Every structure is written in structure tokens, then in C-alpha cells.
Amino acid sequence: MTVALLNPTESDPANVIAARQSRVTLRKTLISCAALAGALLLALLVLSLIGSERLPVQASLCALLSFGTNSCGLTQDQFDILFQIRVPRLLLAAAVGASLATAGASYQALLRNPLAEPYLLGISNGAAVGTMIALVFFGANEGSRPVLAFAGSLLATLAVYRLARGRAGATPERLILAGVIVTTFLSSVIVFVTTLMDATRIRSFTFWLLGDLSGTSKTLLPATITIAVLGAIALTLNARSLNLLMLGERDAFDLGVEVGRVRIVVFVVASLLVGSSVAASGSVGYVGLVVPHLARLSLGSDNRISIPAAALGGALFVIVADTVARTVIAPRELPVGAITALIGAPLFIYLLKRA
Amino acid sequence: MIVAGAFACTSHKQEPPEGPVTRTLTDDAGRRVSLPANVTRVISLAPNLTEIVFAVGGGDRLVGNTTYCDYPAEAKSIQKVGDTLQPSLEAIIALRPQVVLISTASQLEVFTRQLQNQNIAVFVTDPHDLEGVFRSIEQIGAILGQSDQASSVVKKLRDRAAAVEQAVQHAQPVSVFYQVSAEPLYTAGRDAFVTDLLRRAGAKSVTADVPGAWPRYSNESALAAKPEAIILPTGGSMGAGNSTVVEALNRSPAALAGRVYKINDDHLARPGPRAVDGLEELARALHPEAFKQ
Numbered sequence: 001m002t003v004a005l006l007n008p009t010e011s012d013p014a015n016v017i018a019a020r021q022s023r024v025t026l027r028k029t030l031i032s033c034a035a036l037a038g039a040l041l042l043a044l045l046v047l048s049l050i051g052s053e054r055l056p057v058q059a060s061l062c063a064l065l066s067f068g069t070n071s072c073g074l075t076q077d078q079f080d081i082l083f084q085i086r087v088p089r090l091l092l093a094a095a096v097g098a099s100l101a102t103a104g105a106s107y108q109a110l111l112r113n114p115l116a117e118p119y120l121l122g123i124s125n126g127a128a129v130g131t132m133i134a135l136v137f138f139g140a141n142e143g144s145r146p147v148l149a150f151a152g153s154l155l156a157t158l159a160v161y162r163l164a165r166g167r168a169g170a171t172p173e174r175l176i177l178a179g180v181i182v183t184t185f186l187s188s189v190i191v192f193v194t195t196l197m198d199a200t201r202i203r204s205f206t207f208w209l210l211g212d213l214s215g216t217s218k219t220l221l222p223a224t225i226t227i228a229v230l231g232a233i234a235l236t237l238n239a240r241s242l243n244l245l246m247l248g249e250r251d252a253f254d255l256g257v258e259v260g261r262v263r264i265v266v267f268v269v270a271s272l273l274v275g276s277s278v279a280a281s282g283s284v285g286y287v288g289l290v291v292p293h294l295a296r297l298s299l300g301s302d303n304r305i306s307i308p309a310a311a312l313g314g315a316l317f318v319i320v321a322d323t324v325a326r327t328v329i330a331p332r333e334l335p336v337g338a339i340t341a342l343i344g345a346p347l348f349i350y351l352l353k354r355a
Numbered sequence: 356m357i358v359a360g361a362f363a364c365t366s367h368k369q370e371p372p373e374g375p376v377t378r379t380l381t382d383d384a385g386r387r388v389s390l391p392a393n394v395t396r397v398i399s400l401a402p403n404l405t406e407i408v409f410a411v412g413g414g415d416r417l418v419g420n421t422t423y424c425d426y427p428a429e430a431k432s433i434q435k436v437g438d439t440l441q442p443s444l445e446a447i448i449a450l451r452p453q454v455v456l457i458s459t460a461s462q463l464e465v466f467t468r469q470l471q472n473q474n475i476a477v478f479v480t481d482p483h484d485l486e487g488v489f490r491s492i493e494q495i496g497a498i499l500g501q502s503d504q505a506s507s508v509v510k511k512l513r514d515r516a517a518a519v520e521q522a523v524q525h526a527q528p529v530s531v532f533y534q535v536s537a538e539p540l541y542t543a544g545r546d547a548f549v550t551d552l553l554r555r556a557g558a559k560s561v562t563a564d565v566p567g568a569w570p571r572y573s574n575e576s577a578l579a580a581k582p583e584a585i586i587l588p589t590g591g592s593m594g595a596g597n598s599t600v601v602e603a604l605n606r607s608p609a610a611l612a613g614r615v616y617k618i619n620d621d622h623l624a625r626p627g628p629r630a631v632d633g634l635e636e637l638a639r640a641l642h643p644e645a646f647k648q
Contacts (some may be wrong), residue, residue: 053575086575331565332572332573
């Protein structure tokens with residue numbers, strides 16, 4: 001396991017906390033985030049034009065730029081395809097991508113482990129079990145899904161953390177082992193719960209488990225977006241503490257970081273992000289792994305940059321992946337999780353070899 | 356696809372412990388299946404096959420079936436060996452069947468091999484249209500030595516299907532979206548036998564050319580297809596599942612005109628004798644004018 005990116009010995013502590021650096025960092029953060037945000041907006045606009053049905057480009061652009069107030073000559077059906085189906089789905093994809101990548105970036109910083117990722121640690125599975133329980137017992141109540149998904153991901157996070165913490169602290173190896181144990185345990189819970197479902201439900205469910213954005217629920221969409229945005233802000237505000245924590249918990253404590261508080265904030269906020277995205281779209285894998293790595297490789301390992309950059313990059317990654325999923329075999333569809341894994345796994349191997 | 360000649364009896368040299376093998380049938384997977392002359396113990400691993408076994412008069416020889424097998428009523432009291440997706444190999448072998456009937460070849464390759472190692476013949480059915488369903492009935496009739504009854508069952512079903520087609524032949528075909536499930540959206544594609552039922556019922560399925568039997572379908576393509584009617588297979592063993600139209604079709608011509616028809620899923624999803632009930636229900640829903648006396 002190469003830990004070069006996060007290895008505390010590689011970054012000089014004096015450098016990280018130097019006051020004169022922080023203004024440079026702020027500027028760098030603003031510039032890179034502005035660039036990424038611009039790219040994200042552009043991608044949202046362009047990808048709205050792509051789908052299994054062909055829409056007139058000019059009229060669609062005109063309607064999109066008027067935020068749906070002007071139909072610009074689109075027929076009612078075309079207008080509905082654009083604003084009832086594509087745009088909500090793209091927004092959900094962006095929120096899910098941002099949530100998972102931000103959660104991944106902060107788990108990696110907090111646990112000092114480049115492999116810490118909601119999917120690999122079993123946290124997504126915890127949220128999936130929560131969502132399943134909501135589906136089986138409170139099927140009609142959509143609001144129960146993110147709540148129970150959050151509870152599931154929080155419990156899974158705590159379980160992994162407890163299991164990983166030996167006398168010598170949470171070593172990277174122990175953490176991944178704990179993640180494997182929790183993942184496989186929760187997978188069997190999922191299999192068990194699916195046997196309680198009827199046959200038609202199982203099929204929708206297996207699709208959902210792989211990560212599926214087609215069932216974009218209008219009632220959950222605003223909450224998912226709000227949680228993604230507030231979560232990314234909350235974690236970015238803790239980025240400085242996370243930088244210091246990357247030096248080790250003891251050093252961070254000596255430098256004045258309230259380690260316990262930061263840990264709780266990260267666990268709770270990241271679990272909330274994972275829970276809300278899994279409740280909305282199932283387990284979309286690799287986003288929390290690949291995107292933060294790309295962010296750190298290109299912008300450096302300062303969390304004040306890499307966390308907000310991961311949020312925007314994650315949104316970008318998932319909207320592109322989902323566009324592939326919904327168009328490549330149109331009018332049929334693939335689950336987006338299959339695409340993120342297909343792009344993510346080789347990219348990750350490449351990154352590991354390069355690092 | 357199988358031709359009638361596949362039913363020709365041939366002799367076979369091997370003699371398994373269960374008695375002399377006297378005939379070979381070719382199943383829908385293209386496998387040549389050796390069968391004992393006199394089949395007295397059969398297990399069915401799908402509800403449609405259980406219905407066929409009873410329809411051809413072989414219900415008394417059915418020693419095991421699945422938890423999904425709920426029709427006819429007698430099928431419920433037969434020993435269960437698991438469900439269609441996860442049957443128990445041990446339970447099957449313990450019942451000492453001579454033949455196990457399976458629906459679709461995709462099911463359980465390893466499982467089939469294990470049964471064959473126990474000298475249990477595995478016969479696969481995989482109908483893609485109503486003719487295929489009739490063929491399944493004739494095949495199972497042949498396996499059970501009930502060919503005469505199977506032929507008369509098929510003849511009656513064929514007559515009823517022909518009557519339906521006769522009734523709707525001059526009606527304008529209705530464009531239909533067949534919703535298997537709403538979230539995520541599944542429909543019936545080219546290889547689903549229900550696509551053939553829809554055609555015979557005077558409907559034009561908007562997804563009739565989509566590859567596969569049960570494809571995952573794009574919401575926006577469903578909306579753009581502007582179906583005049585929507586079929587919701589629901590009820591029966593499905594309970595209340597799939598009883599609402601997918602959101603993307605809420606403003607479709609079908610929904611606006613109130614042409615959303617709920618039809619018993621057991622009649623549409625099971626390629627068995629009751630598929631013709633499904634055909635009649637589809638045609639009556641889509642073309643009520645054609646059935647006015």
C-alpha cells in the first residue's frame with residue numbers, strides 16, 4: 001500500500017501551518033475551485049443535451065439558459081424530457097458524486113489512509129442496509145430512507161473504526177481488514193434481507209445496489225443537494241484540522257487540534273453524505289477513491305484545496321459516468337455504478353503505480 | 356428452435372439404474388435429453404411449468420415444485436424444493452425425480468450438471484412467443500406420456516387465441532407501453548413472449564424491437580414513445596406491486612386518456628396455459644368495441 005501522498009513525513013509540518021502559506025492556499029483554492037465549478041456548470045449544460053432521445057440543441061440550450069421559464073419552441077414532450085427527467089437526474093448525479101468524493105477525501109485524511117473509501121470500508125453497505133430496512137418496513141415513506149441510511153452508515157463507520165483500532169492505533173492494514181469484514185458481513189445481511197422481498201422487488205433492488213440514478217425522486221432531490229453542499233462546506237471548514245491530523249493524532253493534539261471533536265464531525269458529516277447519496281442512488285463505487293486521489297495528485301495534499309476540489313470533481317465524474325450509463329446502450333440503460341467501477345478501477349491501479 | 360421431428364423416439368444404448376432409456380427429446384436449449392419410457396416422478400421448477408403439468412393431466416406425478424407454484428390449488432400442497440431462483444439440490448435429489456423441468460436455459464448450468472450426475476434428466480423450456488408456449492405444453496405432454504391430452508389442450512388454446520385475433524384483426528393497433536416495474540423502469544423486449552401476446556391482442560408494443568426479454572428502459576425514451584395505452588401487469592402472486600405508472604409517463608396520451616390497464620401478472624408473466632387468458636384480457640382491455648355482442 002503506497003501511502004506516499006499522505007505520508008506525514010513527506011510534508012514538513014512547519015510548512016503546513018505557516019501563516020504566510022495560508023493566503024497563497026486561499027488563492028489557489030479559489031482559483032482551482034472556480035475552474036472546477038466552471039467545468040461542472042459547462043458539463044451540466046452539455047450533458048443535458050445528450051440522452052437516448054435526440055432533442056434540438058439550440059432550443060434546448062435556450063430553454064436551459066432560461067431555467068425552464070421559456071420553452072424556446074420545444075414541444076411539451078421535449079420540455080418534459082429535459083426538465084422532468086434529464087436535469088433532475090443530472091443534479092442528483094452531481095449531488096451523489098460530490099457527497100461520495102467529499103466523504104472519501106475526509107475519511108482518507110482523518111484515518112491517514114489513501115484507501116479509506118465509503119465503498120471499500122463497508123460504509124456504503126451500512127447505508128444500503130438502512131435503506132433496505134426502510135424499504136421493507138416503511139416502504140411508503142420516502143423520507144425514512146435517508147434517515148435509516150444515515151443511521152446505517154454511521155454504525156458501519158463506528159464499527160470499522162472500533163475494529164481497526166488496535167493497541168498500536170489504526171494501521172492502514174487493520175483499517176482495510178476491518179473494512180473487508182464489515183463489507184462482507186453487511187453483504188450477507190443484504191442477501192438475507194433480499195430473501196424477505198418478493199421476486200419483482202429483488203430485481204429492482206439488485207439494480208439499485210449497483211448504483212442507479214434513474215429513480216430520481218423529486219421529494220428527496222432537494223435534501224440530497226442540500227446535504228451535499230452543506231456537508232462539503234462543513235468538511236472544508238475542518239480541513240485545516242485534518243491537515244494537522246495527517247501528522248498523527250498526538251502531534252495534532254499538541255498543535256491545538258480538538259482531535260475528538262474533529263473526529264466526531266468528520267464521522268457524522270461523512271456518514272450523512274454517504275447515507276443521503278446511497279438512499280437516493282444505491283452504492284456507486286470508486287467515486288470516493290478515485291476523485292480525491294486525482295484532486296491530490298493535481299492540486300497537492302492540502303485538504304483545504306483537495307476537499308472542495310474533490311466535491312466538485314466528484315460531481316463532474318458521476319454526471320459523466322451516468323451519461324455514459326444512460327446512453328451507451330440506449331434506449332436500454334446500465335447502472336451507473338458499473339460505469340464508475342469500469343473507469344475507476346483501472347484509473348486507480350494506474351494512480352497506485354504512479355504514486 | 357425445435358421442429359416437430361424432435362419428438363421422434365430413438366433408442367439408446369446406456370441403461371441407467373432408473374430403467375431403460377427409450378427416447379430422446381430435444382429441449383429449448385437445444386440439448387438432447389434422454390428420458391425413461393415411463394415417467395412417474397417429475398419436479399417443476401417454475402410456476403408456468405407446474406400449470407402445464409396439471410393442464411396435460413400429469414399433476415399426480417408432480418412430486419415437487421417451487422414456492423411460487425400456486426396454481427392450480429392442488430399445486431400448493433405439493434412438496435416445495437425452494438424457489439425458482441434458488442432451488443435446493445438436496446431436496447430435489449431426496450424426492451428421486453426422473454425428470455426436472457426448468458424454465459429458460461440461463462438458469463443454473465452447474466445445477467443441471469449436478470442433477471445429470473444423479474441420473475436425473477433436466478428438460479429446459481424457453482418460449483419466446485405463444486407458439487413456444489404451445490410447444491412447451493406438447494413437450495411436457497410427450498415427457499409425461501400425455502401427448503393426446505396435451506394436443507387437445509393446445510387445440511383449445513389455439514382456437515381461443517385465433518378467436519381473439521379474429522376479433523381484433525380490423526381494429527387499429529394501439530401503441531402500448533408494457534411496464535414490468537416502475538423503479539427502475541423495466542419493460543418487455545423483443546424476446547419476451549408477452550411481446551407476441553401484445554401483437555396478437557391488437558397492440559403495437561413501443562418496445563417490441565428492444566433487444567433482450569426484460570430490458571431496463573430509459574425513462575425519456577418511454578416518454579418520447581407517447582404510448583396510447585399502458586399495461587401494468589399486477590395482482591395475482593405479485594400482490595399490489597407495480598400498480599402505479601412510472602412518473603415519466605404521467606402525462607403520456609395513455610395516462611391522460613385513462614387508458615392504463617391492470618392485468619393479472621400471473622396471466623402475462625407465466626408462459627403457460629393461462630397466457631391465453633392474458634391474451635383475451637389484453638385484447639378486451641385494448642379493443643372493447645371488438646368484443647361487443
